[in-house]
Amino acid sequence: MEKPASRRNFSFFENVYEVVKLIPHGRATSYGAIANYLGSRGSARMVGWAMNASHHLPEAIPAHRVVNRNGMLSGKHHFGGPDLMQQLLESEGIVIEGDQIKNFRDIFWDPVKEIGF
């Protein structure tokens, strides 16, 4: 028999990167939304882990457009600088207030809703 479903050619990481790269300019999404889009609500942690691994990737992943459910820049400290993530988001027109995205509901980009499948 074939390997279980978890042994797909492209692991969870690859799918995460694909979705993150699809985030339009000036928008942001959450780890849970991506995980939900991939079919596993509980895999939100993997999304964060994928972001951590994205740094040593040859491709540039706009990880700064991915925040937690509260719209807070939870991973800002994992960027080049503690304020780099905020700077990148602000350069895209996103307003940050207290390490949290303002009007997050408004700029929230849900892959399930935008891409669908």
Next chain:
DNA sequence: GGTGTGACCAGCT
């Protein structure tokens, strides 16, 4: 090769 951990989320107590 087992165990622990990790940029999370939602449910339960």
Next chain:
DNA sequence: AAGCTGGCCACAC
């Protein structure tokens, strides 16, 4: 209402 625990998958030791 707020704090804790479980769950998910991949990677490092």
